[in-house]
Amino acid sequence: MSHSPYSWLSHSLDTIHRAHWYRSVQTLEGLPGAIASLRGQKVINFASNNYLGLAGDRRLIAAAREALEQYGTGSTGSRLTSGHRDLHRDLERSIAQLKQTEDALVFSSGYLANLGAIAALVGPRDLILSDEYNHSSLKNGAILSKATVVTYGHKNVKELTEKLQEYRKEYRRSLILTDSIFSMDGDRAPLPQYLEIAQTYNSMLLIDEAHATGVLGSTGAGLVEHFQLGKPELIQVGTLSKAVGSLGGYVAGSSILIDYLRNRAPSWIYTTGLSPADTAAAQRAIEIIQTEPQHREQLWQNIAYFQDLLTRHCPQIAPIASESPIICLPLETPKQALELSQFLKTQGIFAPAIRPPTVPTSRIRISLMATHQREHLESLVDGLKQKLLYVC
Ligand code: PMP
Numbered sequence: 026m027s028h029s030p031y032s033w034l035s036h037s038l039d040t041i042h043r044a045h046w047y048r049s050v051q052t053l054e055g056l057p058g059a060i061a062s063l064r065g066q067k068v069i070n071f072a073s074n075n076y077l078g079l080a081g082d083r084r085l086i087a088a089a090r091e092a093l094e095q096y097g098t099g100s101t102g103s104r105l106t107s108g109h110r111d112l113h114r115d116l117e118r119s120i121a122q123l124k125q126t127e128d129a130l131v132f133s134s135g136y137l138a139n140l141g142a143i144a145a146l147v148g149p150r151d152l153i154l155s156d157e158y159n160h161s162s163l164k165n166g167a168i169l170s171k172a173t174v175v176t177y178g179h180k181n182v183k184e185l186t187e188k189l190q191e192y193r194k195e196y197r198r199s200l201i202l203t204d205s206i207f208s209m210d211g212d213r214a215p216l217p218q219y220l221e222i223a224q225t226y227n228s229m230l231l232i233d234e235a236h237a238t239g240v241l242g243s244t245g246a247g248l249v250e251h252f253q254l255g256k257p258e259l260i261q262v263g264t265l266s267k268a269v270g271s272l273g274g275y276v277a278g279s280s281i282l283i284d285y286l287r288n289r290a291p292s293w294i295y296t297t298g299l300s301p302a303d304t305a306a307a308q309r310a311i312e313i314i315q316t317e318p319q320h321r322e323q324l325w326q327n328i329a330y331f332q333d334l335l336t337r338h339c340p341q342i343a344p345i346a347s348e349s350p351i352i353c354l355p356l357e358t359p360k361q362a363l364e365l366s367q368f369l370k371t372q373g374i375f376a377p378a379i380r381p382p383t384v385p386t387s388r389i390r391i392s393l394m395a396t397h398q399r400e401h402l403e404s405l406v407d408g409l410k411q412k413l414l415y416v417c
Contacts, residue, residue, distance in 0.1 A: 045359035046380055056081035059396040061375060068375040069401045071391045076240050076350050077320040078396035079270030079313060085306040089271075092305035100298035105287075108298030116304050119311045120275050123238075123246050124261055128283040131307075132292060133299050135235050135264030135274030136162040140169055141290030142262055142276045143202070146229060147172040152196035154185055154228070156203050158210060163202045163233060172200070179207075182218045189226040199228035205248040206236035209384045211351030213237075216248055220257050231260040236349060238314075239268025245314040245321055268314065271307040273299045324350060324395040331393060331402045338406050342413065350393040353379070354409070355386060362387035365412055372408040 041047050051072075054062040057080040061070035079085055092112060102108040113131055120129035132138035143166030147153060151172040155163060158179045167174045175192055177185045185201070193199055201223055203214045216232065223230040234247035242250025245268070249261060260282060265273035276286055286293060313320075328350055335342060335352075345353040356362040362378035366389060369376050379390045391405070 044381075045363055046382070051375070051377075059394055059398065059401055063370070063375060066370075066373070068370065068373050069397075069404055071374065071376040071393070071405060073394065074236070074267035074392055075270055076236075076268040076324055076392070076394055077270065077314070078394050079239075079268065079310045079320075082270065082310075082313070084313065085270055085309050088309035089302035089306040092301040096301035098300065098302070100300055102297060103294060104298040105294060110298075110301060110304070112301055112304045112308065113298060116308045116311070117275070119308055120263075120277055123244065123311055123315060124249070124277040125246065125256055126261065126277040127280040129275050129277040130283045130286050130290075130293065131265075131299055131304070132274040132276070132290075133296050134272065135233075135262065135266060137292040137296060138262050138264075138274030138276050139163050139231075139233060140166045141292035142231065142260060142286060143167055143200070144169045144291055145286055145289040146170070146231075146260070147198055147200050150196060151198040151200065152192055154188060154199070154201045156180065156207075156214070158204070158207050159202055160204055160208050160233060160235070163204070163231075167202065172196075179210075180212070180215055182215055182222070185219070186222055189222065189228065193226045193228070199226060201228050201230045203230075203232055204236070205232050205234045206240070206349040206351065208236055208351070209379060209388075209390065210345050210353060211236075211347030211349040212345070213248060213348045216252050217254065220254065220259065223259070229260060231262060234261055234263040235267060236351065238263045239310075240321065240324065240350060243318075245318070265303070265307040265310075269307050269310045271310060272303040273307055320395040324393065327393050327395065327397050327402065328352075330399060331391075331405075334402060334406045335409075339409055339413065342409065345388065352391045352393065353388040354391070355388050357387070359387045362389060365389055368412045369405075369408045372404070372411065374405055374408045376405070 052064050057075050061068055100108040117129045117131050139162035147170045149171045153167045153172045153174045155167055155174055155176050157176050175188050177188055206213055237247035239245045241248050261277040263275055265271045359380040366378040376389050376391050380387045
């Protein structure tokens with residue numbers, strides 16, 4: 026019994042290193058944008074979820090600064106004690122208006138919004154159906170809820186139906202969980218079919234619009250708006266940290282749902298309210314998303330241009346089928362993904378390698394932004410061509 030109870034940590038880290046799964050941070054300097062500085066090296070940034078470029082927008086910075094001056098840095102407590110400000114309610118009303126729902130509730134992150142909503146809505150007597158590629162926050166929310174979790178194949182409508190047919194009757198409530206745009210593949214959930222299935226099997230449906238808000242739909246509301254589904258009965262979760270350019274998360278839905286979550290969602294009740302600066306920045310971003318469609322239009326032009334460049338110049342690369350600003354290039358091993366990412370960095374391009382266990386297979390994840398110029402996209406394709414000369 027002489028060795029430390031913590032000695033397993035270094036063994037575990039060794040295993041992670043050997044598998045090329047080790048993760049470390051990259052330090053970005055300056056305002057977030059299409060060009061970033063990585064410890065002094067200027068790079069074209071394809072790593073940020075800042076899809077509309079709003080995280081560095083002067084108007085968001087001004088809104089945050091004003092809120093800081095007026096309300097201070099921290100919100101000082103849970104929303105139910107001392108942590109609630111008018112700013113929070115204003116933001117909730119704006120989110121509900123964007124999403125065309127009766128109400129919304131702002132959480133301190135998108136991750137916490139998923140944990141809280143799922144844990145509040147189902148319990149040990151209930152059933153969760155979850156896409157195998159769902160985000161970690163949905164998966165961990167399901168575990169936290171103690172419901173029975175049944176995983177269905179990625180976007181597999183038939184399998185989802187079969188599993189509901191098989192299990193639904195044994196459980197009190199049922200909840201289907203899905204990403205809207207999948208975070209590590211960039212494809213979209215078949216939402217209209219899911220709504221039909223949810224209705225048939227008397228199941229709740231929660232969609233995580235983290236990567237679609239600001240990106241899809243005529244006013245930027247997300248996949249629900251994209252499909253023009255009117256005001257479907259479902260639970261919409263999202264983040265304020267991607268296209269919205271700030272920090273925080275939300276749930277949008279009926280007034281009853283939101284009222285219930287205020288009373289039952291542990292990750293809302295027992296955590297400090299979102300900071301005034303983040304809240305004000307998100308509020309300003311939502312106004313911009315609704316009134317300035319040109320950023321979204323530019324983003325989609327960039328997506329089309331890049332897809333076209335890739336097909337013409339690198340026909341042998343088969344990116345994972347994407348319908349979003351997230352475009353992933355598959356690699357056979359984690360080592361290859363790391364090597365390609367490192368090579369691109371030597372060419373002034375920042376595009377991260379995503380490896381297991383985050384995803385089942387390794388890839389380079391490219392995140393396009395409205396603020397990328399055509400020459401940025403051309404440089405990325407040039408970089409890929411150089412490294413993958415044998416396939417391009
Ligand atoms: N859902 C999805 C699909 C995500 O990709 C993320 C962030 N990576 C989250 C939720 C969590 O959002 P946040 O960063 O605000 O915690």
